[in-house]
Amino acid sequence: MRTSIKLLGAMLLAAAGLAHADYPERTVTMVVPFPPGGVADTVARPVAEALGKELGQSVVVENRAGAGGATGIGVVGRAAPDGHTLLMSLSSISILPEADRILERKPQFTLDQFKPIARFTADPTVLVVRADSPWQNFAEFAADVGKNPGKYNYGSSGNYGTMHVPMEMLKNSARLRLVHIPYTGAGPAVVALLGGQVNALSTGPASVLAHIKAGKLRALAHWGDKPLASLPDVPSLKSLGHPVQFAQWSAMFVPAATPEPVVQKLRAAAKKVAMDPAVAQVINRAGSPIEYLDAPEFQAYWNTDAKTMTDAVRQIGRID
Template sequence: MIARRQLLIGAATLAATRVQAQVAWPAKPLVMIVPFPPGGVADTVARPVAEVLARELKQSVVVENRVGAGGAVGIAAAARAPADGHTLLMSLSSISILPEADVLFGRKPAYTLNQLIPIARFTADPTVLVVRADAPWKTLAEFVADAKRRPGAYNYGSSGNYGTMHVPMEMLKAGAGFRMTHIPYTGAGPAVLALLSGQVDAVASGPATVVQHIKSGKLRPLAHWGERPLQSLPDVPSLKQAGYDASFAQWCALFVPAGTPDDIVQKLRAVAKKAAADPAVVATIGRAGSPIDYQDAPEFQAYWDADAKQMVDAVRRIGKVE
C-alpha cells in the first residue's frame, strides 16, 4: 500500500512538473536563427517579426545570423537544437534545395526537412533579375543576346550554391541558352553589394534586397520569375512574358525543431499570425519590397511540400555545379 501511494505521489509530481513546464514557456530568451547575413530577405523579415514575438511572449527574442554553406549551417543548427520552443528558424525556400544538393554530391545532408516543423510563411516573392543602372542592357532581350554573343564573359552573384539566388539564374541560363560565371557569396546582402561595387554583372534576388537600390537609381530590373505583376515593381515584365518557362518564389517562413511540444507550436502559430497582421511588421517589410503573403502551418505545409518537389526537380536538372 505504501509503495502504491508513493507511486501515485510520484506520478502526480511528474504531471505537476510537466504542467509547470508548459506554463513556464518561454522560460528564457528565444533565439531566432537566420542562416544568412544581415541585409537579406530572411533578416529583413525576421527582425520585425521577432519584436512582435518578444512583445506577445513577454520574453526577448534574439535574432542570430548564423551563416555558411548557402544557409545550411544555420538551418542545420536549428534542426539539431533542443525541441523546447526556445530555438526558432527564419529561413528561405533554399531550405528545400540544400539537402538534395548534398545528395547530388554524394554527401550526407546537413539536415533533412522532417527535422523541422513549419509555423507560418510570411512572404513569397518572385526573384528579380537586376543589373547596375550603368550596365549596357536596358531589357532582358538585350541581356540575353549579349550573354549569348560572349559566352562566359559575364558573371552573376548569389547567396551560395543551390540557394535562392543561384537556382533561378540557372533556370534562366538553361531556358535561354547562354553561359555566365557563377560567383557565390555568403548571403543576398553581400551578393548585392558585389553587384553595386562592380564585382559581378547581375543578381537574381528577392525584391526586399534590391528595391531600395532600384528606387534610388543604382540598379535596373530586367525581369522577374513570378506568375503575376509584382506589387513593388509593377512595370517589370516576367520571364514568362518574355517566352521563358521559368518561375521561382523566394519565400520566407518560420520553423521550429521537430519534436517541439504541440502546445508550444500552437502558441507560436497564434503569435505568428498576429505578427503577420501587425501594422509595423507589414509596413517594415512592405517598405523593403516584400508584401506579406501569410500562410498558417497547415496551408503552408501543403505549399511547402509542392514547392520542395519543384525545387528538387530543378536541382536535379541543374546537376553538379562546382
C-alpha cells in the same frame, strides 16, 4: 482499470500542458542562416521584435551564415526542441539536402527535422543589373549574353541557394552561358553587384528595392506569374517567353520534436505578428508584401515547392 488508465492519461496530458504554460521561460533565439542584409534577415528583424512582444520575452536574431544557409539551418535542426530556438529560413531549406546528395556528402539537415510555424512572405526573385550597365531591358541583356558566352557573370548567396537556382533555371530556358560567382549570402552578393564585381543577380525585391529606387540598380525581369506590387513595370520572364517561376519565400520553423503546446503558442503569436500593420509596413517598405500562411496551409505549399526545387537541383547537377 480502464477508468484508472484514462484518468492517468488525462493527468499526464494536463501535466504536460502545465509544463509548457510558462513558455517562453527565457530569451528566444531566431536563427537567420544568412548574413545581414538579405531577405530572411529583412523579414526576421521586424517579426522577431513583434514576436517578442506577443510572447513576453525578447526574441533575438542571430545570423549564422555558411554553406548557402545549411550551417544555420543545421544548427536549429540539432537544437533543443523547446521553442527557444527558432529558424527564419528561405526556400533554400528545400534545396540544400538534395544538393548534398548530388555532391555525395551527408546532408547537414533533413526536412523531417523541422516543423513549420508560418510563412510570412513569398517573393518572386528579380533579375537586376547595375543602372549604368548597357542593358535597358531583358531582351538586350539576353542578346548580349547570348553573343558573348562566358563573358558575363552573376552573383548568388551560394551554390544551390535561392539566388543560384532561379538563374540556372533561366540559363537553361534562354540558353545563356553566365559564370556563377557564389558569395556567403544575399547581402554580400548585392554589394558585389553594386561594386561591379558581378554583372547581374537574382534575388528577392527586399534585397534590392532601395538600390533600384536610388537609381543604382535596374530590374529587368522577375520569376513570378503576376505583376509585382513593388515593381509593377517589371515584366515576368513568363511573359517574355521563358516559363520559369521561382519564389524566394520566408518562413519560421522549429525543431520537429517541439511540444505541441509550444507550437500552438508560436502559431498564434506568428499569426498576430503577420496581421500587425506595423510589421507589414516595415516589410512592405523593403519590397516584400506579407503572404501569410498558417502551419497546415504552409505545410501543403512546402511539400509541393520542395518537389519543384528538388527537380531543379537535379537538373543543375553536380557542382564541384
